[in-house]
Amino acid sequence: MSDRTIAAPAGGGLSPDGLLAGIARRSEAVLIPLGALLIGLAIFSLFLLTQGKSPAEYFALVYKAGFGTAFSWQNTLSRTAPLLLAALCVALPARLGLTVIGGEGAIVLGGVAVGALALPLSGFPAVIAIPVFLAAGALAGGLWIGAVGALRHWRGVNETIASLLMAYIAIALMNHLVEGPLRDPASLNKPSTHPLPDALRIGNIPGWDVHWGLVAGIVACIVSWVLIDRTTLGFAARVAGGNVRAAQVQGLPVGKLIVGFTALGGAFAGLAGAFEVAAVQGSANASLAAGYGYTGILIAFLARHNPLAIIPVAILLAGFEASSGLVQRRMGLPDASTLVLQGIVFTVILISDTAYGRWKLFSPERWRS
Amino acid sequence: MKTEHENGAIGVETLGMTMRFGGFTALDNASIAIPAGTFHALLGENGAGKSTLVKCMMGFYHATSGQMLVAGREAKIADPKAAHALGLGMVYQHFTLVPSLSAAENLVISREDAPKIIDWRKERADLGAFMERMPFAVPLDRPVRTLSAGEKQKLEILKQLYLGRRFLILDEPTSVLTPDEADEVLGHVRGLCEAGEISVLMISHKFREVTAYADDVSVLRRGRLVGQGRVADLSHQAMADMMMGGQSLAKPAARSGQRGETVLALDGAKARDRSGLKDILIERLEVAKGEIVGIAGISGNGQTELMEMLTGQRPLEAGTMTVESTPYTATRSETRTLGVRVLPEEPLHNACAPKMSVAENIALRSFDANGEGTRFWLKPSAMKALADRLVGEYKVKTASLESPIASLSGGNVQRAVLARELTGRVDLLIVANPCFGLDFTAVAEIRARIMDARNRGAAVLLISEDLDEILELADRVLVMSEGRIAYETPIAGADTATIGHYMAGHQ
Numbered sequence A: 001m002s003d004r005t006i007a008a009p010a011g012g013g014l015s016p017d018g019l020l021a022g023i024a025r026r027s028e029a030v031l032i033p034l035g036a037l038l039i040g041l042a043i044f045s046l047f048l049l050t051q052g053k054s055p056a057e058y059f060a061l062v063y064k065a066g067f068g069t070a071f072s073w074q075n076t077l078s079r080t081a082p083l084l085l086a087a088l089c090v091a092l093p094a095r096l097g098l099t100v101i102g103g104e105g106a107i108v109l110g111g112v113a114v115g116a117l118a119l120p121l122s123g124f125p126a127v128i129a130i131p132v133f134l135a136a137g138a139l140a141g142g143l144w145i146g147a148v149g150a151l152r153h154w155r156g157v158n159e160t161i162a163s164l165l166m167a168y169i170a171i172a173l174m175n176h177l178v179e180g181p182l183r184d185p186a187s188l189n190k191p192s193t194h195p196l197p198d199a200l201r202i203g204n205i206p207g208w209d210v211h212w213g214l215v216a217g218i219v220a221c222i223v224s225w226v227l228i229d230r231t232t233l234g235f236a237a238r239v240a241g242g243n244v245r246a247a248q249v250q251g252l253p254v255g256k257l258i259v260g261f262t263a264l265g266g267a268f269a270g271l272a273g274a275f276e277v278a279a280v281q282g283s284a285n286a287s288l289a290a291g292y293g294y295t296g297i298l299i300a301f302l303a304r305h306n307p308l309a310i311i312p313v314a315i316l317l318a319g320f321e322a323s324s325g326l327v328q329r330r331m332g333l334p335d336a337s338t339l340v341l342q343g344i345v346f347t348v349i350l351i352s353d354t355a356y357g358r359w360k361l362f363s364p365e366r367w368r369s
Numbered sequence B: 001m002k003t004e005h006e007n008g009a010i011g012v013e014t015l016g017m018t019m020r021f022g023g024f025t026a027l028d029n030a031s032i033a034i035p036a037g038t039f040h041a042l043l044g045e046n047g048a049g050k051s052t053l054v055k056c057m058m059g060f061y062h063a064t065s066g067q068m069l070v071a072g073r074e075a076k077i078a079d080p081k082a083a084h085a086l087g088l089g090m091v092y093q094h095f096t097l098v099p100s101l102s103a104a105e106n107l108v109i110s111r112e113d114a115p116k117i118i119d120w121r122k123e124r125a126d127l128g129a130f131m132e133r134m135p136f137a138v139p140l141d142r143p144v145r146t147l148s149a150g151e152k153q154k155l156e157i158l159k160q161l162y163l164g165r166r167f168l169i170l171d172e173p174t175s176v177l178t179p180d181e182a183d184e185v186l187g188h189v190r191g192l193c194e195a196g197e198i199s200v201l202m203i204s205h206k207f208r209e210v211t212a213y214a215d216d217v218s219v220l221r222r223g224r225l226v227g228q229g230r231v232a233d234l235s236h237q238a239m240a241d242m243m244m245g246g247q248s249l250a251k252p253a254a255r256s257g258q259r260g261e262t263v264l265a266l267d268g269a270k271a272r273d274r275s276g277l278k279d280i281l282i283e284r285l286e287v288a289k290g291e292i293v294g295i296a297g298i299s300g301n302g303q304t305e306l307m308e309m310l311t312g313q314r315p316l317e318a319g320t321m322t323v324e325s326t327p328y329t330a331t332r333s334e335t336r337t338l339g340v341r342v343l344p345e346e347p348l349h350n351a352c353a354p355k356m357s358v359a360e361n362i363a364l365r366s367f368d369a370n371g372e373g374t375r376f377w378l379k380p381s382a383m384k385a386l387a388d389r390l391v392g393e394y395k396v397k398t399a400s401l402e403s404p405i406a407s408l409s410g411g412n413v414q415r416a417v418l419a420r421e422l423t424g425r426v427d428l429l430i431v432a433n434p435c436f437g438l439d440f441t442a443v444a445e446i447r448a449r450i451m452d453a454r455n456r457g458a459a460v461l462l463i464s465e466d467l468d469e470i471l472e473l474a475d476r477v478l479v480m481s482e483g484r485i486a487y488e489t490p491i492a493g494a495d496t497a498t499i500g501h502y503m504a505g506h507q
Helices: A010-014 A016-050 A055-068 A070-095 A103-117 A126-155 A159-179 A213-230 A232-242 A244-249 A254-281 A292-302 A307-331 A337-355 B050-058 B080-085 B103-109 B120-133 B149-162 B179-194 B207-213 B236-244 B303-310 B332-338 B358-362 B380-393 B410-422 B440-455 B467-473 B496-503
Strands: B012-021 B024-034 B039-044 B065-070 B088-091 B167-171 B199-203 B216-221 B224-230 B262-272 B279-288 B292-296 B318-323 B340-343 B428-432 B459-463 B476-481 B484-490
Touching (some): A016 A292, A070 A103, A103 A254, A126 A159, A213 A232, A232 A254, B012 B050, B039 B179, B039 B236, B050 B065, B050 B199, B103 B149, B120 B149, B149 B179, B179 B496, B199 B207, B207 B236, B262 B303, B262 B428, B303 B459, B358 B380, B410 B440, B440 B459, B484 B496
Parallel strands (some): B024 B224, B039 B216, B167 B199, B292 B459, B340 B428
Antiparallel strands (some): B012 B024
16 A cells, blocks of 8 residues: 655645546546446347347437437426436435335325325415425325334334335325225226316426426435535435444434435435326326336436436436337337346446446546656 | 374475565565474564565465475465465464354364265264364364353464464464463464474564564564564564664653543443343443543453443443533534543444545544534535644545545554544543554554543543553553453552453453
8 A cells, every 4th residue: 555644735636646636536436337337238239139129220219219309308308307306215315325215105105195185275376285285295205215214223124125115005005095085086997186276287397398397306406416515414424324333423313314314315206206296197196106216226326326417317217218119119129128228227237336446547546646 | 184194394485575566565575484393473563564475475465576485395375275285374363263163063164175964973083083182172062152262262273283284374363362361372382383283473563472482583664574583582672673663652641630520420331232132231430530541351341332332322221321420422412512532443444434535534523513513514625624734743644635544554544533533622532442453653652642632631431452551551440341340450559460360250
């Protein structure tokens, strides 16, 4: 180990040496996930070849349907909104060292909460009703995933298993409510809650065919980044995530941090469900469990749990999802091929975790004279 | 015994052994000869290259250049298996036995040629014959976890002999033993050398053991062999000088000041131990301003749990804990208002977030402090300035303030954590094994800092498995055994034999 006392003040980050070292240190966090993504796509291409399909055609179609035209961009961005929020439900607890994979449950309950309020709030003006919808969705999701954090901290229940199983409970709860107490008798072949009056629907961003959930998702990502990177709460959470014993010895409120961050992540996922009902579907039903929560896991891992990085990754993944219909029609590939793609990329991402610190190229010392 | 036909000690020699990691030379042209049947000690500070040398010898590393002679013949050691085949074996600092198995089972399963189906009757007979030939014995039928540390270390050595090893490397073999146990184990090792059964290369930090048991000594410093000789010809001072290269050690600050009023008090404090089966019960423990209270004891007698009680990680089931007469639960606001600072053992694992930067780890105490109040927004410039200052003051060697703290050497992690904990108001300092595994210079410097905190009026509780450290620093010595405070004496009346007696669990 080439230890040496730093002679120059650490402000030396501005020197060419320090600059290169800084770039080397940061580029590892970008290049490894990017490389893993490309490897994952390459393996998926092999899969396509085994099916007798052309990878070139596939990626051309994905580009066309996801990013090729203004229309396809709008399609992609509408799908981005819930993915951003669902990814935060993974990324925020992850900074505390927790692997929460049950965001789907929070999305579903967030949507049901809005569906349940459709009738009671139908007489209220939108300025009151819409904030209440969103708050209710966030509250439902926050309580659900916050409970996962509480179980983890005070009862030692594994948060990964608990959140996953609780997602199934949430979906079962939704089915029960939607088909029972909350069912709109008018919904015949697809049991749903009472639809939101048109006046209380969340509209589109002016000039776009994309609802306001996208803005909410981006704001949530930025707020999360600021919280983690710029506030003492986020710092404390990172310490607890880095070493819970050190955090305890420092007297940091580990339990509160765990419950707070899991609840916040859950609240964001709940918000995603609220937007799905209030802006897209108009009522809560089984299509709430569309798998956004699971895609969110992949996005968070690809983004290395960095809330800002979640934004471009979510857009990319949303593009793949947006294109699945066209791919299905043109190439005769089943809908599930997107899942195959996601599964492969996720596996490669998990493997790539062992690559950090292996290459001298990324070592800051390599770039200091 | 697979090597029955070739028994007895073999000599091992390294010639110009050099090991480079990239541009860094960990070991530079080291030539050490250990003739058959001799006991050779290897001294050196942390990072001096001792581990690198023995890892090259055992085939964990491949030396960049240099040769090795085993029993006079040149040997290429590709991996540890090849080393074992030549009769080279290593005993590690920490035990490598399976706690739930008996000694007999541990011995048999360690054999590379252990059969798929074990004929225990035959193995027992073989083991019996083997033990006959050995100068010391351990109980063969009890689960290893019920053996004392000394017995376990003896079993580790027996295991090497059982495996037919004829040259042993011992890596700080006594660090987990009481002084009595250490003497016993090393006495047996010495006996085996004299009987011509084995040759030994022992890594050690303890001059006393080197003088008492080794024939020859080699001293490494910064990867280079800086001294060699017969132990009989060398004084402790001469060995220390070789290790340090003539640089002077920080002398512990002289004691000054008066014992003041009580700061920390535990009364009938009771908690579960790690296993959940036994209790830790501290009837009465007081630490006053301007004194160091040392808690001695062999590891695993409740010190870890006591530390956890003091840092709020282990809830009290009964009794009270107070600091400055107010109930204390180790929350962040309490530690701040009462000036409580903590230096846990193995700071990288207990007091740092390893992947966070040096600067961030140094800020762990103060990142949310804003004068008397707290802050919501981080202030990176203040964190950086603090880290910059402390890294300079405490001579923390780091490539940069942004490097992850895990990339620092043990001594430098300890310096960084010490810098953090001793900055600001310190009324109560709780320390556990602060010098474990650190080199000479770091040890002297860290002890001086602790003494300095005491002299400035802090109450210091020092929990340490290193009795010498306690005797050097403490004003009062307590012995912890089986989760209780078994003995207390002022330093003036402290007697190693009595303390060792209580440490070993005798009443």
